[in-house]
Amino acid sequence: MKKNNRNKDITVKSELSVKVQDNNILLNLLPIFSVLLGLLLSSIMMMLLDHNPLIVYSNMLNYAFRDIYNIADIFAKATPLILTGLAFGFAFRASLFNIGAQGQFYIGAVLAVGFALKLGSFPMVLALFICFTMSLLGGSIWAAFIGYVKARFNASEFLVSMMLTYVAIAVMNFLLGGLLKEAKGEYPQTDVIPESGWLPSLIPHTRLHWGFIFALLVALVAYLILWKTSLGYKIRMVGFNRDAARYAGVNVEKIYIIVFFISGAFAGIAGFTEINGMQHMLIEGFNPMIGAEGIGIAILGNAHPLGIVISALLFGALKVGGNLVVQTSRIPASIIGIMEGFVILSVILSYFIRDKLIVLRSKKKLVEQEEHRL
Amino acid sequence: MNIITGLFVATIRMSTPLMLGALGEVFAERTGVMNIAIEGIFLMGAWGGFVGAYLTGKLWVGFLFAILVGIFCGAIYGYFTIKLKQHQIVTGVAINILTLGLGLFLYQMLFGIPLLPLTVEPLKDISIPFLSDIPIIGRALFSQNSLTYLAVVLIAVGYWILFKTPLGLIIRSTGENPEAVDVAGINVERIRFLAVLGSSALDGLAGAFYSIGFLGLYTNDIIGGRGWIAFAICFLGNWDPLGILIGSLIFGFAEGLSVVLLTSNFKLIPNEFLIALPYILTIVATIARRKFNVPAFLGKPYIKERS
Numbered sequence: 001m002k003k004n005n006r007n008k009d010i011t012v013k014s015e016l017s018v019k020v021q022d023n024n025i026l027l028n029l030l031p032i033f034s035v036l037l038g039l040l041l042s043s044i045m046m047m048l049l050d051h052n053p054l055i056v057y058s059n060m061l062n063y064a065f066r067d068i069y070n071i072a073d074i075f076a077k078a079t080p081l082i083l084t085g086l087a088f089g090f091a092f093r094a095s096l097f098n099i100g101a102q103g104q105f106y107i108g109a110v111l112a113v114g115f116a117l118k119l120g121s122f123p124m125v126l127a128l129f130i131c132f133t134m135s136l137l138g139g140s141i142w143a144a145f146i147g148y149v150k151a152r153f154n155a156s157e158f159l160v161s162m163m164l165t166y167v168a169i170a171v172m173n174f175l176l177g178g179l180l181k182e183a184k185g186e187y188p189q190t191d192v193i194p195e196s197g198w199l200p201s202l203i204p205h206t207r208l209h210w211g212f213i214f215a216l217l218v219a220l221v222a223y224l225i226l227w228k229t230s231l232g233y234k235i236r237m238v239g240f241n242r243d244a245a246r247y248a249g250v251n252v253e254k255i256y257i258i259v260f261f262i263s264g265a266f267a268g269i270a271g272f273t274e275i276n277g278m279q280h281m282l283i284e285g286f287n288p289m290i291g292a293e294g295i296g297i298a299i300l301g302n303a304h305p306l307g308i309v310i311s312a313l314l315f316g317a318l319k320v321g322g323n324l325v326v327q328t329s330r331i332p333a334s335i336i337g338i339m340e341g342f343v344i345l346s347v348i349l350s351y352f353i354r355d356k357l358i359v360l361r362s363k364k365k366l367v368e369q370e371e372h373r374l
Numbered sequence: 375m376n377i378i379t380g381l382f383v384a385t386i387r388m389s390t391p392l393m394l395g396a397l398g399e400v401f402a403e404r405t406g407v408m409n410i411a412i413e414g415i416f417l418m419g420a421w422g423g424f425v426g427a428y429l430t431g432k433l434w435v436g437f438l439f440a441i442l443v444g445i446f447c448g449a450i451y452g453y454f455t456i457k458l459k460q461h462q463i464v465t466g467v468a469i470n471i472l473t474l475g476l477g478l479f480l481y482q483m484l485f486g487i488p489l490l491p492l493t494v495e496p497l498k499d500i501s502i503p504f505l506s507d508i509p510i511i512g513r514a515l516f517s518q519n520s521l522t523y524l525a526v527v528l529i530a531v532g533y534w535i536l537f538k539t540p541l542g543l544i545i546r547s548t549g550e551n552p553e554a555v556d557v558a559g560i561n562v563e564r565i566r567f568l569a570v571l572g573s574s575a576l577d578g579l580a581g582a583f584y585s586i587g588f589l590g591l592y593t594n595d596i597i598g599g600r601g602w603i604a605f606a607i608c609f610l611g612n613w614d615p616l617g618i619l620i621g622s623l624i625f626g627f628a629e630g631l632s633v634v635l636l637t638s639n640f641k642l643i644p645n646e647f648l649i650a651l652p653y654i655l656t657i658v659a660t661i662a663r664r665k666f667n668v669p670a671f672l673g674k675p676y677i678k679e680r681s
Contacts, residue, residue: 049483097463155660156609158463162602163653163660170650177646292471299464332482337475344468345454352458 027354031300034350035314038343045338051331059329060321070320072206076278078316080105080287082215082309083270084294086222087143089303091263093226095239096150098143098260100161101267102291103168107142108135108271110172113190113282114180116197116275127196132214132272139268140261142168147260151253157260165291176284188284199277211273218266219305225262226305235259267291289337296344315340381627381634386518387588388633389626391416391580393525395604396611396618397532398573398580404536404613405569406549406671410466411451413601414473415574417594418443419581421477424592425484427494436494436586437521437579444578445571447473452570456563459675478594496590497521521579521587526619528576533615545569549669552676562676580604599653606656612667624659628652 043053065071084101091098098104112135119127146164149155176188183191199209226232237245238255246252270290275282297315301307322336395412402409409415422443427436447469454465485492497519506516536542544565547555552562584600585592603625611617632648 045479099467149657149661153661155657159602159606159609159660160657162599163606163656166599166653167650167657170646170653174644174646177644289471289474292467292474295467296471299468332479332487334475334478334482338472338479339475341468341472341475345465345472348454348460348465348468349458352460 027357030350030354031302031347034346035300035343037346037349039339041342041346042335042339045335046331049331051329056325056329056331059325060318062321063324063328064317064321068203069206070324072203072208073320074313074316075212076207076209076316077319078309078312079209079212079215079277080270080274080290081293081297081312081315082219083266083273084290085297085301085308085312086219086294086305087263087267087270088295089298089301089305089308090222090226090266091259092298092303093239094235094255094259095242096147096256096259096263097158098146098161098263098267099158099295100143100146100163100165100168100291101263101270101294102288103161103165104139104143104264104267105271105274105287105290106165106168106172108139108268109275109282109286110175110180110271111135111138111268112272112275113193114175116193117180117190120194120196122196124196124198124200128199128276131197131276132269135268135272135275136265137268139271140263140265143264143267144257144261146264147257150260151256157256169285172282173284176282180282190282192281193275197276198280199273207278209273209277211277214269214273216309218269219309222262222266223305231258267294293340296340299344300347377634377638381630383518384630384633385623385627386515386522387626388629389622390518390522390525390587391583391600392604392607392622392625393529393618394521394576394580394583395601396607396622397525397529397615398576399605399608400611400613400615400618401532401536401545402566402569402573403608403672404545404549404669405566406552406669406674406676407452407455407566407570408462408466408605408673409448409451409570409573409577410463410605411447411469411473411574412466412577412605413597413599414466414470415444415447415451415577416581416584416597416601416604417473417477418447419578420585420596421480421581421592422578423582423587424494424585425480427586428492429484431494433494433497433586437582440578440582441575442578444574444576444581448571448574448577451574452567456566456570456675459677462673474594477592481592481594491591491593493590494586497587519587521583529615529619536615546669549671552671556676556678566676577601577604603652603656606660610659610663613669614667621659625652625655628655 039057043057046053046056063070064074084105087101087104088098112131115131115134116127119130122130142164143161146157146161149160150157173188176190180190182189199211202208202210202212226235234245234250234255235258237248237250238252242252274287279286293315297308297311300311300314301309318336318339322339323333325331326333326335395416399409399412419440423436423440425436426439427433430436451465451469454460455462499519500523502516508516536545544555544560548562548565555565556562581597584596589596607618607621607625611621628651632651635643635648636645
């Protein structure tokens with residue numbers, strides 16, 4: 001009985017949101033308001049350090065859009081964020097929580113750098129293809145394990161994916177201490193990979209590389225899978241109501257494994273674009289926040305591929321502008337993390353407001369209809 | 375002190391914050407709210423403890439401040455998840471991201487970027503005369519700091535409250551059947567909010583254990599997933615304080631083992647594997663533990679019936 005009630009709630013809610021989608025300028029502007037609120041809250045933190053937030057923000061804008069190099073850098077920084085955002089967002093569509101994108105990203109990066117180092121004599125296209133495939137498979141198999149234990153043992157995917165991140169970090173550090181360690185043997189990092197493994201740059205004399213196009217294509221693929229295939233339909237069905245999907249004959253356990261496989265592939269590819277496109281080497285503990293930022297981006301982008309791309313670009317701009325502000329003034333670098341955190345929290349707040357507005361509007365509509373009838 | 379004694383001492387010591395965090399989690403989850411912000415609250419507790427102790431020179435101020443910081447974070451989490459009924463995992467993850475930036479920022483705000491990490495004198499061990507002289511286990515059981523003794527007492531008190539008092543009945547019912555609690559005239563949201571505040575206070579204290587309970591310093595990776603492990607112990611201990619006690623000891627042992635082996639000259643197993651040991655153990659335990667007694671309304675906001 002309880003379950004029936006819940007199903008009804010969900011269908012009612014979805015009908016409501018369909019109804020009000022026609023006239024909702026305010027609703028569409030909500031994400032922008034929430035980003036502004038997040039930045040406002042961060043400015044309080046800046047004031048605590050005796051910095052004028054207006055100056056900080058205008059500097060950030062100036063730096064981020066100063067020249068073509070910096071603008072290109074926004075897109076370069078957004079590239080892995082799109083992918084880890086998709087990793088969380090894709091699983092979220094199935095009501096699954098893959099919060100281990102960080103670990104899958106590291107596994108992808110380790111494989112990409114390992115193969116790139118060995119394939120110096122290969123032609124570029126082949127070397128890149130192998131690195132790409134290996135990082136994709138590495139990330140997806142690593143993540144498919146999470147889906148498997150969820151399906152087979154009903155283990156909490158939330159916990160397992162979180163814990164696997166720490167295991168992945170240990171694996172990476174172990175390899176950087178031995179097998180992959182640079183020839184000089186001084187620091188826990190690899191040698192620079194041969195140029196056959198470098199993703200070509202998209203705009204000359206900038207750091208923007210073809211990985212960005214890859215990321216956009218991956219976002220498109222994610223969209224097509226979710227909304228244009230029967231697999232995607234099943235995935236969203238499982239996300240909407242697991243039990244109903246099961247009654248409708250969907251093999252829910254199989255969906256768990258497939259979703260994690262695909263989600264991990266996205267994060268693994270992020271390792272490829274970062275190694276072959278950006279860093280050209282693997283350094284211990286690099287990009288430690290990329291998984292968490294991906295989660296934030298997916299929340300901000302409402303777990304929709306297009307929203308994720310836009311949010312990733314916003315975070316990219318925050319990073320580029322933020323990094324330069326941090327370098328040129330005495331603000332600690334952690335302010336960037338704070339801005340990201342406050343933005344995500346205000347987005348959650350905006351979800352609450354959105355739901356309230358939707359309910360209010362549909363109530364009004366109902367009342368109008370009743371009056372009309374009378 | 376030989377290696378076995380050292381291992382036992384380290385086991386009990388490392389299990390202390392896990393006991394505190396997991397106990398808090400039990401109370402929150404028994405009312406139906408997962409406190410996913412636990413990792414972030416651990417971190418803010420570690421920060422608060424260090425700041426309080428460093429600025430005043432008094433450890434108890436540090437612990438008190440850590441508890442207050444924990445309650446503050448818990449209030450934000452509770453407001454979003456209970457009052458605004460937002461998704462618990464999403465909100466918790468957001469708070470964890472925020473605290474990662476906040477911990478470092480607030481530390482640098484107060485102390486700049488010191489060349490060497492600032493230190494305070496950590497909590498001293500209290501040796502109980504005679505008992506602590508028992509060979510092998512004496513030091514482990516009777517020569518720990520006061521927080522460890524407190525954690526064990528709190529587990530016992532927690533068990534008593536949860537299963538032997540009317541309050542415990544209300545707490546458990548709120549997670550199993552909130553409608554019944556509501557009909558009985560008890561405010562479900564208030565019970566949940568208070569449980570989250572209480573659990574966050576314990577999380578703050580647990581976090582402070584890492585910074586001023588035995589290390590005596592603060593770094594941004596001081597927690598490094600221990601909050602999640604406490605969260606896991608709550609699951610694995612079947613939402614029962616006694617299960618928590620056993621779970622914490624097992625994980626404390628894994629962590630103690632890796633600490634003892636890392637500091638000894640034992641080089642057969644790579645260090646990285648030892649560091650990963652508690653996390654691997656969590657995964658194995660999560661998979662192996664099949665029969666759960668999950669509170670029926672865990673993770674679901676309570677929406678009053680309106681007609």
